[in-house]
Amino acid sequence: MSFGLLNGKRGIISGALDEASIAWKVALKAHEEGARFTLTNAPIAMRMGAIKNLAEQCGAEIIPADATEVGELEKLFTQSQEVLGGPIDFVLHSIGMSTNIRKNREYGDLNYEWYLKALDVSALSLHKMLQTAEKLDAIAEGGSVVALSYIAAQRSFPDYTDMAQAKAMLESIARSYGYRYGKKKGVRVNTVSQSPTRTTAGTGISGFDAFFEYANRMSPLGNATAEECADYVVTLFSDLTKKVTMQNLYHDGGFSSVGISAEIVELLEKKG
Numbered sequence: 001m002s003f004g005l006l007n008g009k010r011g012i013i014s015g016a017l018d019e020a021s022i023a024w025k026v027a028l029k030a031h032e033e034g035a036r037f038t039l040t041n042a043p044i045a046m047r048m049g050a051i052k053n054l055a056e057q058c059g060a061e062i063i064p065a066d067a068t069e070v071g072e073l074e075k076l077f078t079q080s081q082e083v084l085g086g087p088i089d090f091v092l093h094s095i096g097m098s099t100n101i102r103k104n105r106e107y108g109d110l111n112y113e114w115y116l117k118a119l120d121v122s123a124l125s126l127h128k129m130l131q132t133a134e135k136l137d138a139i140a141e142g143g144s145v146v147a148l149s150y151i152a153a154q155r156s157f158p159d160y161t162d163m164a165q166a167k168a169m170l171e172s173i174a175r176s177y178g179y180r181y182g183k184k185k186g187v188r189v190n191t192v193s194q195s196p197t198r199t200t201a202g203t204g205i206s207g208f209d210a211f212f213e214y215a216n217r218m219s220p221l222g223n224a225t226a227e228e229c230a231d232y233v234v235t236l237f238s239d240l241t242k243k244v245t246m247q248n249l250y251h252d253g254g255f256s257s258v259g260i261s262a263e264i265v266e267l268l269e270k271k272g
């Protein structure tokens, strides 16, 4: 069901790699809610080609950009405004990558070049997007920027390694830039801390199935799906959340507020 929440709005959606991507679902939802937007991803991700199907479904243009390259982000914001015919109302940052995780490196055996790369791709890229947008004055008054995070920013999860610091940094950038951009142009900046979700980035983490199931049994509402995340993100892009900014918003079925659930207790009692 469409509510027309984003009628007349222009956006930029990053990170749609394939149908499982959270950004893919956000794009479909934003389209359904009446938005027009451009799609972007790292040039290397384009080779897989799936994004073209999404672009067709949404009537969107694809503008490749490596989110760590300021020059490419300048092109992204400039061309998006040209294609869409005006300033941008919403931006989705849905970007994460850690080579240490991909290569199963333990927290006590991290490669520091990869560590810095993970921070650059997964966190600093949000700052680069915001600073580029501000310098180009590319985001409209009252616009909304959302980045996706994970609760490993607050709590330790052994296999999340350097991405835990990336997410802590991402959330901190959202607060600091949220203050600046809010004062300057009423632009909101928030992070949405999402449940474990079966995507390329998600399932790349070793032990993913176990902690997906653990989170599901801990959360009174169960894990939030990518589609449900898209529903939430769309409200944050809409005019219904005009005074929400500088927040890390949990979208996790209640996981972040639970100490232990009856289900986990029962499971451990059975084992004991």
Ligand SMILES: NC(=O)c1ccc[n+]([C@@H]2O[C@H](COP(=O)([O-])OP(=O)(O)OC[C@H]3O[C@@H](n4cnc5c(N)ncnc54)[C@H](O)[C@@H]3O)[C@@H](O)[C@H]2O)c1
Residues within 6 Å of the ligand: 014, 015, 016, 017, 018, 020, 021, 022, 023, 041, 042, 045, 065, 066, 067, 068, 093, 094, 095, 096, 097, 121, 148, 149, 150, 193, 194, 195, 196, 197, 198, 199, 200, 201, 202, 203
């Ligand atoms: N899947 C989960 O369990 C989960 C949970 C909480 C938060 N998140 C976050 O959600 C976001 C989206 O991830 P996803 O789970 O949809 O997985 P995904 O693999 O579908 O998306 C990650 C995207 O990042 C893009 N990317 C990587 N390097 C890039 C670069 N240099 N420039 C531009 N784009 C680049 C990839 O091409 C890909 O499209 C990430 O920030 C992720 O950390 C995921």
